[in-house]
Structures are given as structure tokens and as C-alpha cells.
Amino acid sequence: MNNRGKIYVVGIGPGNMEHMSLMALKAIENSQVVIGYKTYIELIKDLLHGKEVIDSGMKKEIERCNLTIDEAEKGKTVSIVSSGDPGIYGMAGVILELVNKRKSEVDVEIIPGISAANAAASSLGCPLMHDFAVISLSDLLTDWEVIKKRIKCAAEGDFIIALYNPKSKGRENQIVQARDIILKYRKSSTPVGIVKNAKRAKEKVVITDLENMLNHEIDMFTVVIIGNSNTYIDKGKIITPRGYKI
Amino acid sequence: MNNRGKIYVVGIGPGNMEHMSLMALKAIENSQVVIGYKTYIELIKDLLHGKEVIDSGMKKEIERCNLTIDEAEKGKTVSIVSSGDPGIYGMAGVILELVNKRKSEVDVEIIPGISAANAAASSLGCPLMHDFAVISLSDLLTDWEVIKKRIKCAAEGDFIIALYNPKSKGRENQIVQARDIILKYRKSSTPVGIVKNAKRAKEKVVITDLENMLNHEIDMFTVVIIGNSNTYIDKGKIITPRGYKI
Structure with a gap:
């Protein structure tokens, strides 16, 4: 575990788990905390045994991303999941903007996905x-x-x-x-x-x-x-x- | 095995295997024949044990797609692999156009991928x-x-x-x-x-x-x-x- 903490911004693809990439699976597997809108958390629930899971409602993007950075700043590895590709109208933007604004030292890796x-x-x-x-x-x-x-x-x-x-x-x-x-x-x-x-x-x-x-x-x-x-x-x-x- | 034969047009994602979807892996696993440009065949060689593999050069798209349909018309399940997403400047178009032109009865399924x-x-x-x-x-x-x-x-x-x-x-x-x-x-x-x-x-x-x-x-x-x-x-x-x- 990196002392600085690590955020994976994970695209879980368009639908159920079968369109997720191996890299996305691995990122979630490597994470102690998984955060996301509850519909997406539900789609990947089979991957979440033994992990700390934080689901949230819609239109709470900023709150969810701040929480993700808070958890990573404790030194944890955290996945925030987005449907489709997090780089297309997804969570990648808010995470990068907030990390910069907060002058956070956490490491961010964006895992692309199949977009809608x-x-x-x-x-x-x-x-x-x-x-x-x-x-x-x-x-x-x-x-x-x-x-x-x-x-x-x-x-x-x-x-x-x-x-x-x-x-x-x-x-x-x-x-x-x-x-x-x-x-x-x-x-x-x-x-x-x-x-x-x-x-x-x-x-x-x-x-x-x-x-x-x-x-x-x-x-x-x-x-x-x-x-x-x-x-x-x-x-x-x-x-x-x-x-x-x- | 379906008598009519089946073609999977498989997007293997942008790079090495870790960005391929589970669905793409499954399609290749289910195929008896795998066809593709040699660079892409090389990227997924670990998945090809025991399969008939046909690699081809660049700028032979039409030939490669006709060969894919020929093999499927023998009743086989065939994957034709594309890097990225086969639906974005990839092989999905030529396959569908040729299947229609040849009035072929083979079944075609397009497996999307992460595009470049x-x-x-x-x-x-x-x-x-x-x-x-x-x-x-x-x-x-x-x-x-x-x-x-x-x-x-x-x-x-x-x-x-x-x-x-x-x-x-x-x-x-x-x-x-x-x-x-x-x-x-x-x-x-x-x-x-x-x-x-x-x-x-x-x-x-x-x-x-x-x-x-x-x-x-x-x-x-x-x-x-x-x-x-x-x-x-x-x-x-x-x-x-x-x-x-x-």
C-alpha cells in the first residue's frame, strides 16, 4: 500500500460485468474501498466481498469525488466506479479537478471503459x-x-x-x-x-x-x-x- | 455448434490483453477459428492454443472478411479480431456489408471494445x-x-x-x-x-x-x-x- 494513497477511476463498461475490462476487474480487486452510484455498485456486487463499499445517490458527483479523495488520503487504495468510460462525461474530470484544487498528493489512474x-x-x-x-x-x-x-x-x-x-x-x-x-x-x-x-x-x-x-x-x-x-x-x-x- | 455458423467481430481493446472485455475473451474462447491482422493475433496469442489461427497482412480487409464468412459458412464459430472497437473504423462494417452482399445466412455478433x-x-x-x-x-x-x-x-x-x-x-x-x-x-x-x-x-x-x-x-x-x-x-x-x- 502506497502511503500517498491511490485512486482508480474505473470504467465498468456499458452494462453488466461481461463488458468490463480485465484491467478494471484488477483495479477493483486491488482496492480496499469501492465508491459509486448505487446502480453501478449493484452491477458489480459480486466483486465486492470483503471490501468497504460506499454507494451514493445521483447528482452527488462532487461529494462522491471528495469522499474518494478523503479515503485515498488516509493511504488507502480506492476505486470510484463509473458506467461506460469515466473519461466520457464521467468521473475522471471531477476527480482530477478536485485533486488539483485540494493540492492532494494522491495518485490517480484512469481505467478506460467501453462507452455507451x-x-x-x-x-x-x-x-x-x-x-x-x-x-x-x-x-x-x-x-x-x-x-x-x-x-x-x-x-x-x-x-x-x-x-x-x-x-x-x-x-x-x-x-x-x-x-x-x-x-x-x-x-x-x-x-x-x-x-x-x-x-x-x-x-x-x-x-x-x-x-x-x-x-x-x-x-x-x-x-x-x-x-x-x-x-x-x-x-x-x-x-x-x-x-x-x- | 450452430449449423449456420457464427461470426464474432471482436474488439480486443487498445493495447495488450488487459484492456479486453470479459465478453471478448469469452467469444474467442468459444471460437474454433480466429482471424486477424498479424499484429493483433500476436497480442492475444496466449488465448489461441488449440485453435485454427489465420493471420493476414494489412490492407487485406476485404479478403480477410470474406475468409471469415467462408469459414463460418462451413458451420464453424469464427472470431475476427480488431484492435480497439470493431465498430469504429474497424471490421464490423465490412463484415456486415459482405454478409448482406453474399446473402449469407451466418449469424454475426459484434463485441464492442475500448477504442483508441x-x-x-x-x-x-x-x-x-x-x-x-x-x-x-x-x-x-x-x-x-x-x-x-x-x-x-x-x-x-x-x-x-x-x-x-x-x-x-x-x-x-x-x-x-x-x-x-x-x-x-x-x-x-x-x-x-x-x-x-x-x-x-x-x-x-x-x-x-x-x-x-x-x-x-x-x-x-x-x-x-x-x-x-x-x-x-x-x-x-x-x-x-x-x-x-x-
């Missing part, structure tokens, strides 16, 4: 086979004007677009506006994939198009992937050609 | 903590004009930008042009991370800025990540704030 867009894509076919943009529609931390401009630029550049946090209770209009912006640049027949609970037990996959996408269930557990101008649907899969002569 | 941008980001700090665009600079399969427009749109939208295939022998000018385009929208002090062989034994991490990025080694094993207007460098890490009040 990659997981959703694999259930849809191969929609992300060309240049793509990832945009969160949550305006809790970002001005909606900035997000709208990004949607416009991504649509104009013919990027495949993966939307995180497309909709939640009390935030239902952003996905409607996003679609309107994209429709200025892309045909209404453009394929759209909607994946809820990607790679989890209750995964739900819908393949539709820009015209009809709003007729399907979209919520905060959903990733929405919108094809580029070459994307098509064949045998129930969304395919974006890379450009090979097939 | 995610891996590189984790070695740099947390550069991808906000909306980002992924662009390949290779113009082998895509018109350079299309790529240039995407770089412009991504820069204009203040996306963090991850560049795949930034440079190779005989294709050295694209990264220079890409930087010129981005400099029209972003300060020359914008942080840039250059990661060669992310998460492999010879990983090389450079943290620099738009002004100086071309003074460092960049090649086809490298991912280049360019920050957005809020990205900064602190204690040797690239940090893009998510927007929390820290």
Missing part, C-alpha cells in the same frame, strides 16, 4: 463506421445555445451523431429541437438508432429514421445515433459504409 | 470530458475535401477533436492542413495530446499545444486529441471541464 455510444452501436449494426460527433443534450452544465450550435455544426459536417442524455423528466424539448436542426441538413429518411439500457438485461433496440424517431421511447438511459448521408438500413441493421468497394 | 481515443484520453488526463468529434485523416477511402469540411465544422462547433490516422508514410501533409484549419477557430495555446501506442508496452504520451504540436512525432500508431476552448493543462494532465462548480 460504442455499446449502442454494436447492438444496432455498424452506424459509427465513419467520422462521428458525440453530444450530450443535457443543459444542466452547458448552455443550450452552445449545444444547439454543436448540433448544427455536426449536422452540417455530415458527422454521424451520437446523442447522450437525450431526454429526461422535465427536459423533453431538447431532442425535438435537435431533430429540427438536423433535418435542415439531412433527409427525413436518415436512419436513426435508439438504444435503451445498452448491453444490460433490459436492452431495447429501435431502428427508425429522422421522420419517425420521436414516436419512440427516449429517456435518460437511452443513446440516440443518427446516421450520416451514406448510412442505410439492411436486414434490420444500421450500416454506415467506410468506403471500401464491396 | 478513449484509451489515449485516459493516458492524457480527461480531455474528452465534453462533446467531441472523431475524425480520421486518412483519405484512402474518403475525399480530402469531405474530411477538411468536417475539421472546419468540428473546430467551429468548439468540439474536442480526436484525430485517427493522423499521418503515415507518404501522407504527411493532412495533419498540417488540419492544424491550419483548427487555428482559424482556436487559440494557438489550445492543449494538444499526442499518444502513440496507447496502452501498449511502448506507449508514448506528449502534452503540447496547437502552436507546437507539429514538432513532435506523429504517425499511424498515434491518436491526436485537440482540446476545446475551455481545455487546460494542470500538473501534466489535459483537463476539459465538464462544467461542475469545483
